[in-house]
Amino acid sequence: MKKTLLPPLIPLVVVTLMAEFLVREGFVRAYLVPAPSAVLRAMMDSRMELVQALLSTSAGALTGFVMSALTGIAIAVLLSSSRGVQRAFYPYAIFFQTVPLIAVAPLLVIWFGFGIQTVIASAFVASVFPVIANTLSGILSTDPPLRDLFKLYGASPLVTLFKLRLPAALPQVFTGLRVSAGLAVIGAIVGEFIAGGGLGSVVEIARTQQRIDKVFAAVLLASLLGLGLFGLINLLSHLTLRRWHASEQAQ
Amino acid sequence: MLRRAFLKTVPALGLLTACSKPSRMKLALNWKPEPEFGGFYAAPYSKHGLTVEVLPGGTGTPTVQMVGAGSVDFGIVSADEVILARSKGNDVVALFAVFQDSPTGIMAHASRNLTSIGDVLKEGTLALESGLPFARLLKRKFGFDHVKIVPSPGGDITSFLHDEKFAQQCYLTSEPIAARRKGVAVKVFAVSDIGYNPYTTVLAISGESLRKNPDTAKAMVAAVREGWRSYLDDPKAVNEQMNRLNPTMDLETFAEVAEAQKPFIETDATRRNGLGTMSRERWETLIEQFKELGDISQTIPAEDCFRLL
Amino acid sequence: MLHEVGHARRVTSTISRGVAVQLEGVRRVFDHNHVVIAGMDLRIETGEFLAVLGPSGCGKSTLLRMIARLAEPDAGQIRIEPKGERFQTAFVFQDAHLLPWRNVLANAALPLELMGEAKPERDERARAVLEQVGLLEALDRYPAELSGGMRMRVSLARALVTEPRLLLLDEPFAALDEITRFHLDVRLRELWQRRGMTVIFVTHSVSEAAFLANRAVVLGKSGGAIKLDRRLELPAVRDNELRGDPRLGKEMRLLLGAIEE
Numbered sequence: 001m002k003k004t005l006l007p008p009l010i011p012l013v014v015v016t017l018m019a020e021f022l023v024r025e026g027f028v029r030a031y032l033v034p035a036p037s038a039v040l041r042a043m044m045d046s047r048m049e050l051v052q053a054l055l056s057t058s059a060g061a062l063t064g065f066v067m068s069a070l071t072g073i074a075i076a077v078l079l080s081s082s083r084g085v086q087r088a089f090y091p092y093a094i095f096f097q098t099v100p101l102i103a104v105a106p107l108l109v110i111w112f113g114f115g116i117q118t119v120i121a122s123a124f125v126a127s128v129f130p131v132i133a134n135t136l137s138g139i140l141s142t143d144p145p146l147r148d149l150f151k152l153y154g155a156s157p158l159v160t161l162f163k164l165r166l167p168a169a170l171p172q173v174f175t176g177l178r179v180s181a182g183l184a185v186i187g188a189i190v191g192e193f194i195a196g197g198g199l200g201s202v203v204e205i206a207r208t209q210q211r212i213d214k215v216f217a218a219v220l221l222a223s224l225l226g227l228g229l230f231g232l233i234n235l236l237s238h239l240t241l242r243r244w245h246a247s248e249q250a251q
Numbered sequence: 252m253l254r255r256a257f258l259k260t261v262p263a264l265g266l267l268t269a270c271s272k273p274s275r276m277k278l279a280l281n282w283k284p285e286p287e288f289g290g291f292y293a294a295p296y297s298k299h300g301l302t303v304e305v306l307p308g309g310t311g312t313p314t315v316q317m318v319g320a321g322s323v324d325f326g327i328v329s330a331d332e333v334i335l336a337r338s339k340g341n342d343v344v345a346l347f348a349v350f351q352d353s354p355t356g357i358m359a360h361a362s363r364n365l366t367s368i369g370d371v372l373k374e375g376t377l378a379l380e381s382g383l384p385f386a387r388l389l390k391r392k393f394g395f396d397h398v399k400i401v402p403s404p405g406g407d408i409t410s411f412l413h414d415e416k417f418a419q420q421c422y423l424t425s426e427p428i429a430a431r432r433k434g435v436a437v438k439v440f441a442v443s444d445i446g447y448n449p450y451t452t453v454l455a456i457s458g459e460s461l462r463k464n465p466d467t468a469k470a471m472v473a474a475v476r477e478g479w480r481s482y483l484d485d486p487k488a489v490n491e492q493m494n495r496l497n498p499t500m501d502l503e504t505f506a507e508v509a510e511a512q513k514p515f516i517e518t519d520a521t522r523r524n525g526l527g528t529m530s531r532e533r534w535e536t537l538i539e540q541f542k543e544l545g546d547i548s549q550t551i552p553a554e555d556c557f558r559l560l
Numbered sequence: 561m562l563h564e565v566g567h568a569r570r571v572t573s574t575i576s577r578g579v580a581v582q583l584e585g586v587r588r589v590f591d592h593n594h595v596v597i598a599g600m601d602l603r604i605e606t607g608e609f610l611a612v613l614g615p616s617g618c619g620k621s622t623l624l625r626m627i628a629r630l631a632e633p634d635a636g637q638i639r640i641e642p643k644g645e646r647f648q649t650a651f652v653f654q655d656a657h658l659l660p661w662r663n664v665l666a667n668a669a670l671p672l673e674l675m676g677e678a679k680p681e682r683d684e685r686a687r688a689v690l691e692q693v694g695l696l697e698a699l700d701r702y703p704a705e706l707s708g709g710m711r712m713r714v715s716l717a718r719a720l721v722t723e724p725r726l727l728l729l730d731e732p733f734a735a736l737d738e739i740t741r742f743h744l745d746v747r748l749r750e751l752w753q754r755r756g757m758t759v760i761f762v763t764h765s766v767s768e769a770a771f772l773a774n775r776a777v778v779l780g781k782s783g784g785a786i787k788l789d790r791r792l793e794l795p796a797v798r799d800n801e802l803r804g805d806p807r808l809g810k811e812m813r814l815l816l817g818a819i820e821e
Contacts, residue, residue: 114401153674208382244660
């Protein structure tokens with residue numbers, strides 16, 4: 001515990017103290033960068049509002065993420081069924097990765113309306129591709145000798161998929177989920193800029209009020225949300241792969 | 252004697268070279284090039300010894316911070332932004348107010364037969380920038396209990412067109428015209444009706460720059476004033492220039508908006524004191540309103556907020 | 561002979577339970593012009609332990625995969641006599657290739673699971689065969705916790721669990737240390753003698769081929785031409801004592817000579 005928590009804390013404390021000093025002494029203007037103490041004060045003063053916003057963004061991000069995970073894995077399974085299917089549909093999966101979310105979000109509002117459904121849709125669009133890409137890669141990279149083994153005993157493609165290829169792909173699925181988690185939070189916040197609610201809304205309103213301390217407070221909470229989700233996936237990965245994967249054994 | 256004459260001419264020559272070389276400056280707009288900025292594109296900067304680069308903006312361009320931080324020489328802000336900034340220690344000063352009356356308002360479908368701004372808040376959806384002072388003023392006066400508040404779509408009227416119960420914040424000179432062109436009759440309510448009327452599309456400079464180069468600031472204001480006069484008299488050429496930079500609005504709309512915004516820009520006050528003029532009373536009223544809203548804790552002196560050059 | 565292993569009911573006997581494999585004119589070409597095997601004729605008798613030797617790239621692994629029906633020849637045919645049941649062939653790869661998310665017992669039972677056998681029965685049979693390779697204490701362990709040698713033993717057990725008539729091995733012990741190799745060689749030979757199946761063992765190692773097999777075939781560098789086909793003159797019972805026996809050395813020299821030629 002000490003080994004993992006202590007080292008990152010040291011630079012954090014140093015930077016925070018430096019920032020506090022620089023702003024207090026006027027080397028950095030307070031309306032451009034808030035002093036850490038001001039950020040903390042903003043968090044305390046607006047704690048009810050921020051907690052509610054955090055819960056709202058969490059709900060949107062988490063729902064979008066779970067949808068990404070399920071849909072992404074399903075799409076990857078479908079794409080793995082044949083080369084033809086892959087060639088026909090994979091480019092569309094890439095579309096989800098490359099489309100600039102901030103340009104698509106206004107469209108999402110028109111289709112889904114103002115409310116958490118758009119936030120979820122935005123989180124989904126932002127986070128689905130890594131799941132598809134990593135899961136597909138995992139499914140397709142199954143050991144040829146193992147595929148031979150299943151073939152030798154007459155296993156159907158479906159049996160091979162569920163008993164061999166999907167379990168073998170799990171480590172890569174988790175890699176995809178790890179990336180996807182952070183993107184889901186970003187997607188949710190972008191969605192909130194346009195559709196309202198949650199931490200995105202707090203940032204937007206605080207920005208127009210020139211309350212940069214509150215902006216920082218909201219952004220900090222958003223990062224903690226992303227970190228939390230990431231940690232959750234890591235935990236899940238550890239529990240699932242614990243006994244059998246080299247990446248977990250090394251811990 | 253020759254030495255004395257020499258000593259006199261050298262600094263004079265220096266001054267001459269400084270004046271004849273225009274320094275390259277940046278003016279940051281807080282939105283895309285539209286008729287509200289026409290005078291800034293029309294201004295004869297070089298005639299006043301200036302080279303000015305006009306930088307278009309967009310959603311959330313932080314012009315008041317950019318001016319304060321010195322990353323641009325001039326910026327377009329609104330008077331309420333100036334007051335808020337100054338209260339946070341950001342020394343920006345207003346020089347020229349294009350819109351004497353705020354063109355901010357709310358537009359709703361005419362079919363709803365609403366009679367006053369309060370009616371908009373009785374049902375349906377209202378898109379606002381909730382952080383802005385006028386939004387909070389509205390909330391305080393009428394309450395948001397019966398209306399769904401959503402973020403302002405920033406000039407986009409798609410949601411408005413598709414939903415009869417959808418009302419949105421707008422510039423009275425802009426979105427209503429676009430809506431009418433799409434065949435939707437609108438009813439508009441000016442925010443100034445509830446007594447909130449900040450100067451809008453205001454040219455601002457940092458206090459430091461103003462103190463260091465008062466002549467440059469003066470030249471800028473003079474150029475801008477000429478530009479606005481020229482744009483008000485004939486906007487056509489500048490509209491074409493701005494349309495090239497911002498093709499999302501067609502030329503016909505440019506012309507309509509340029510016409511519709513005239514009564515906001517040219518008023519009795521400007522006819523008396525010149526385009527862009529500002530008065531201490533107006534600033535004091537605004538500062539009082541901010542104090543009431545609780546956005547600023549102490550009064551700030553109105554005379555610090557603006558300078559007439 | 562009845563093997564009493566727990567509650568096992570199966571009877572294994574030493575009567576030959578192998579098959580004969582007949583290759584006629586077998587040809588295999590890669591990428592349109594790389595002829596890996598050019599018209600091979602070969603007959604492997606029932607119950608034989610055949611070692612296949614040759615330099616890298618000579619087609620030994622391809623040959624094995626074709627016999628296992630994992631690949632099809634481009635010309636010629638491969639017959640297995642008698643035709644018999646399905647799944648009478650088993651394959652042991654160069655690496656153990658176990659499923660890392662299953663324990664040792666589940667890995668060994670995998671072929672039976674794929675063939676549709678019920679859990680109690682297949683676990684029973686898996687337990688029995690795991691005992692034969694000396695892994696009864698490791699049933700609950702996962703592959704990540706096992707040594708290389710133990711993993712290969714699980715792989716062997718997995719191959720034997722269906723009581724195959726034809727066992728194909730592709731350099732299975734190549735990645736293991738010598739001591740483990742020697743042990744597994746002895747075990748494999750014992751298992752062959754007990755069950756009577758036909759074994760085809762591909763290897764690089766001349767000493768291993770000589771130790772294990774009763775017949776050895778040496779393939780040429782390309783095209784799979786048979787350079788040597790010899791019945792080894794060695795005793796039926798082979799243990800580590802044989803390693804120092806000059807007769808083994810003689811066979812090894814013969815095989816080596818054929819490879820180097």
